[in-house]
Amino acid sequence: GESVGLHLPTLSVQEGDNSIINCAYSNSASDYFIWYKQESGKGPQFIIDIRSNMDKRQGQRVTVLLNKTVKHLSLQIAATQPGDSAVYFCAENPSSGAGSYQLTFGKGTKLSVIP
Amino acid sequence: DGGITQSPKYLFRKEGQNVTLSCEQNLNHDAMYWYRQDPGQGLRLIYYSQIVNDFQKGDIAEGYSVSREKKESFPLTVTSAQKNPTAFYLCASSIKGGTEAFFGQGTRLTVV
Numbered sequence: 308g309e310s311v312g313l314h315l316p317t318l319s320v321q322e323g324d325n326s327i328i329n330c331a332y333s334n335s336a337s338d339y340f341i342w343y344k345q346e347s348g349k350g351p352q353f354i355i356d357i358r359s360n361m362d363k364r365q366g367q368r369v370t371v372l373l374n375k376t377v378k379h380l381s382l383q384i385a386a387t388q389p390g391d392s393a394v395y396f397c398a399e400n401p402s403s404g405a406g407s408y409q410l411t412f413g414k415g416t417k418l419s420v421i422p
Numbered sequence: 423d424g425g426i427t428q429s430p431k432y433l434f435r436k437e438g439q440n441v442t443l444s445c446e447q448n449l450n451h452d453a454m455y456w457y458r459q460d461p462g463q464g465l466r467l468i469y470y471s472q473i474v475n476d477f478q479k480g481d482i483a484e485g486y487s488v489s490r491e492k493k494e495s496f497p498l499t500v501t502s503a504q505k506n507p508t509a510f511y512l513c514a515s516s517i518k519g520g521t522e523a524f525f526g527q528g529t530r531l532t533v534v
Contacts, residue, residue: 349527
């Protein structure tokens with residue numbers, strides 16, 4: 308079946324370095340993608356989203372890249388800080404219209420920042 | 423402040439008992455959702471509701487029930503039929519037709 312998954316379950320980076328978290332999706336009909344950050348014991352927090360008519364979107368210290376050809380999504384975090392340590396989930400919605408309210412989540416990547 | 427509130431944060435239940443988890447939002451969102459999260463896993467959809475007095479089963483609805491009598495509230499009941507209820511439960515909401523879901527802080531249910 309269709310699924311969203313992540314290449315790396317864990318990622319350790321040095322404070323100040325850039326982090327790249329990857330996500331593969333298999334539903335070619337998906338046209339909306341979201342990255343969430345989840346700290347231990349808390350609910351997921353929205354980071355950034357992107358629609359399929361875009362290849363790149365930037366936020367504050369974060370950039371999401373979408374490669375529809377290979378169905379790949381990545382989250383780049385610049386100058387990683389200890390507060391960035393968390394589990395990061397990508398999520399997709401097969402249709403961003405009124406017909407679909409379901410997000411499909413990947414299993415997440417745990418990012419650990421080394422001081 | 424607008425947001426989505428889940429209560430309680432921690433909940434203990436004896437095996438064989440039903441328990442209800444609360445979820446309230448003041449974001450004026452039409453859609454609400456319940457997800458289950460197990461350690462080291464992603465989120466799995468239990469139930470969702472697009473409008474008051476209507477809801478649909480998600481991927482793992484067995485052993486759970488919901489109601490949507492008010493726009494602001496979407497309580498989840500974990501029944502004794504749920505064979506493995508110990509988990510972290512997350513409630514979320516989104517605007518009608520939108521897809522960005524806002525999450526509550528979760529309820530950790532432990533069956534003892």
